[in-house]
Amino acid sequence: MDASSTASSEQHASHDHGHHEQSFASKYLFSTDHKIIGMQYLFTGLIMAIIGGYLAYVFRMQLAYPGEPVPGYGIVTPGDYNSKVTMHGTIMIFWVAMPVLIAAFGNFCIPLMIGCDDMVFPRINRLSYQIFLLSAVILVASFFVPGGAFGGAWTAYPPLSSMPEYNLTPLGAPLWLIAVALEFVAFLLGGINFITTTMNSRAKGMSMYDIPLVVWMIVIASILFMLSVGPLIAGAVLLLFDQLVGTHFYDAGAGGDPLVWQHLFWFFGHPEVYVVLLPAMGIVADVIAVFSRKKFFGYKLALYTTFATGILSFVVWAHHQFIAGIDPRMTNLFTVTTLLISIPIAELCFLYIATLYRGSIQFTVPMLWALGFIGTFLLGGVTGIYLGANGADIFFHDTYFVVAHFHYTFFPIAIIGMFAGLTYWFPKMFGRHLNPTIGKIHFWGTIIPFNLIFLPQFFLGLAGQHRRIYDYSNFPELSTESLQHLRIVATTSLIIMLIAQVPFIINFFYSMFKGRKAEKNPWNANTLEWTADSPPGHGNWPVLPEVYRGPYEYSVPDREDDYWPQDEAPAAK
Amino acid sequence: MDHFLEQASTYAGSIDWLFWLITAIVGFWFIIAEIVFFGFIIKYRRKEGQKAGYVTGTKKSEKKWITIPHILIICCDVVLVVGAIKVWNQVKLDLPEADQTVRVISRQWAWIFEHPGPDGKLDTEDDIRTTEELHLQKGVTYHYELTSKDVLHSFSIPVFRLKQDAVPGRTIKGWFQPTKTGKFDIQCTEMCGIGHGLMPARLYIHDEESHLAWMNSHKTANGELLASQ
Numbered sequence: 001m002d003a004s005s006t007a008s009s010e011q012h013a014s015h016d017h018g019h020h021e022q023s024f025a026s027k028y029l030f031s032t033d034h035k036i037i038g039m040q041y042l043f044t045g046l047i048m049a050i051i052g053g054y055l056a057y058v059f060r061m062q063l064a065y066p067g068e069p070v071p072g073y074g075i076v077t078p079g080d081y082n083s084k085v086t087m088h089g090t091i092m093i094f095w096v097a098m099p100v101l102i103a104a105f106g107n108f109c110i111p112l113m114i115g116c117d118d119m120v121f122p123r124i125n126r127l128s129y130q131i132f133l134l135s136a137v138i139l140v141a142s143f144f145v146p147g148g149a150f151g152g153a154w155t156a157y158p159p160l161s162s163m164p165e166y167n168l169t170p171l172g173a174p175l176w177l178i179a180v181a182l183e184f185v186a187f188l189l190g191g192i193n194f195i196t197t198t199m200n201s202r203a204k205g206m207s208m209y210d211i212p213l214v215v216w217m218i219v220i221a222s223i224l225f226m227l228s229v230g231p232l233i234a235g236a237v238l239l240l241f242d243q244l245v246g247t248h249f250y251d252a253g254a255g256g257d258p259l260v261w262q263h264l265f266w267f268f269g270h271p272e273v274y275v276v277l278l279p280a281m282g283i284v285a286d287v288i289a290v291f292s293r294k295k296f297f298g299y300k301l302a303l304y305t306t307f308a309t310g311i312l313s314f315v316v317w318a319h320h321q322f323i324a325g326i327d328p329r330m331t332n333l334f335t336v337t338t339l340l341i342s343i344p345i346a347e348l349c350f351l352y353i354a355t356l357y358r359g360s361i362q363f364t365v366p367m368l369w370a371l372g373f374i375g376t377f378l379l380g381g382v383t384g385i386y387l388g389a390n391g392a393d394i395f396f397h398d399t400y401f402v403v404a405h406f407h408y409t410f411f412p413i414a415i416i417g418m419f420a421g422l423t424y425w426f427p428k429m430f431g432r433h434l435n436p437t438i439g440k441i442h443f444w445g446t447i448i449p450f451n452l453i454f455l456p457q458f459f460l461g462l463a464g465q466h467r468r469i470y471d472y473s474n475f476p477e478l479s480t481e482s483l484q485h486l487r488i489v490a491t492t493s494l495i496i497m498l499i500a501q502v503p504f505i506i507n508f509f510y511s512m513f514k515g516r517k518a519e520k521n522p523w524n525a526n527t528l529e530w531t532a533d534s535p536p537g538h539g540n541w542p543v544l545p546e547v548y549r550g551p552y553e554y555s556v557p558d559r560e561d562d563y564w565p566q567d568e569a570p571a572a573k
Numbered sequence: 574m575d576h577f578l579e580q581a582s583t584y585a586g587s588i589d590w591l592f593w594l595i596t597a598i599v600g601f602w603f604i605i606a607e608i609v610f611f612g613f614i615i616k617y618r619r620k621e622g623q624k625a626g627y628v629t630g631t632k633k634s635e636k637k638w639i640t641i642p643h644i645l646i647i648c649c650d651v652v653l654v655v656g657a658i659k660v661w662n663q664v665k666l667d668l669p670e671a672d673q674t675v676r677v678i679s680r681q682w683a684w685i686f687e688h689p690g691p692d693g694k695l696d697t698e699d700d701i702r703t704t705e706e707l708h709l710q711k712g713v714t715y716h717y718e719l720t721s722k723d724v725l726h727s728f729s730i731p732v733f734r735l736k737q738d739a740v741p742g743r744t745i746k747g748w749f750q751p752t753k754t755g756k757f758d759i760q761c762t763e764m765c766g767i768g769h770g771l772m773p774a775r776l777y778i779h780d781e782e783s784h785l786a787w788m789n790s791h792k793t794a795n796g797e798l799l800a801s802q
Contacts, residue, residue: 079767153764159741160724166681166766252742258725259740292617298630298639323727325740328665332658339650339657346646349606350639351630356613358626363618371614378606382599389653391591391660395734398727398762462577464731466762469770477578477731477758555625562624 038108082151089154115203191222217282235264280417292359365439380408401461427518445500682768
């Protein structure tokens, strides 16, 4: 085994040399290599995350100290505040969660984990990133146009979003819409690759049930995205026509209907929650199995449950619209479907917890993030019930309870899930180790302030504080001292959390170049990516691996090692 | 929840009851899940020389740890659905006979309220039209007719536990019956442009006597207000 792997790495080296006469631009900017495209998505997503974090800092400061100039920004006007909130939401979901969780990890991991040399459509893959980059540039550019960036909330409900005389951002609103539409095109192209590659290019011997959960979940997320995004792109084009050409699709005065947009948006918008949730859950599933040295508890059950979640996610969208003026009888139906979706999600959480049972849990940095995901996501999950139950949503809709709830889901997904994946695959991505001590400081410096930001917001919501208000001093019931203290606690915690990201950034870049060199399989994991070099060369393997077993054969009785790589030929042979 | 916010309508108590029902059920699951989760983390942390178990989760004896909670959650969901729909129907669907109707008109960025005046009927000469002030009488059942002149707004009275979006081109009907006198906040809870934060209105709930006094104080000004429309 040892001899053959040395031989293969030599072979690999010569194989690699054949591809090295590329210029910097063709290697890093116009590459069709899935790993480079994954990195491009990763770095673009991280830069956008910094912008999104800065926006959060600006508007949280305004909420804690209304009217005072924010250090590093200045006075926040009501229009500024709306733009900041809108762009924070848009960026964090469409330009951070999507590119990092699906595109970066999907691109990097799928070919490596299913044992093929690249995506089946590498050029479509490159086009996907280029369109995505364009969309990000357009979105960021919209901050600097006259009138400023769009401020009509990330859901962009017309007529506010469709009429410049109402939203007062005549350029910001169409640019926002164009950027979002382009971003969807980018992910459609990427999704085509993820689905076809996983279905067609798996290593010899890899059956459907040998695919690691993270790959499955990214593929299911891509399917959900492809099925749900069509209506929204159509809706976005209609909205763009309303904005620029003067049509009246959403104008009630001219026979249109503003509620149509809400249906088109949320028909996409709710599956979208699962589009970003599933890849994060997949990452966590793999990390938990590896670091508790356990077979994933009920792999097939998890898979079916995920499919059930995906299907159900298409029939729950109107729970965002209970009080929007839709037929009140219809909301009862959507309450039933919404509460039904709690069943598969709860079941997935149980499976994750059950995987820990009788494990041998190693508290590595990726494992801390994965456990942090479960611990916090549970709260995000259960608080959703208050909002899915139509009777209670009458009160909770558009309060800070909603804000706290979806940050308890999206933060674990987009940030905690991202760090779990990043710290887990970092040795494979860059061939070097991150510093684990700094990693642990970063973990605690993020997870504790995170809870202190959003726990107070549940109580603000219970007190009736509504969303997207730049200054609560106009509302006597909401401008009490105790509520203001809660706002200051949240803002202070946010600043601490943002500062805690500095050690990570230093660790990330220092380790990328100067970190301890990583061996092929530093975590003793089973899946195929750990059999390639760290970092893998062009083409990933000189000889594509063959698969003999499922991805989670850890601690198998009667074996000396507590892991059993998928490509290790059975001993009997 | 009344600890955070007063109850001032007949159905506020129902919504708070639903809140506590949900809190009891999901709180139970949340606490159980977190206890088991942290329990496992502590109990099964890595110890030298101890290998992890090989548990596939496919045997019947293992699956029951998922199946039983699964069935219990379905039962909880049934309770929650019944509770949620019951409360929803009370607040939004089954409108009781109204004593009076008020009209709520939203626009960028103000609330306009049309009260029926002393004769108790809308669209008569003694209607009282106000901006940013809604005056109601305790114990009277009101219907409201909610409209918007421009973009979406949302009519929210936290002490009533009531919220309803206003949609241009539609008149949306609902009801409330105030149960407590006092002054309370009215909010706009749907993003409606740069003045969204500047749409506070006040709700004044009077007893019969002071409500009458308020109406009388408007008698003289009323003609001018109507003329200025």
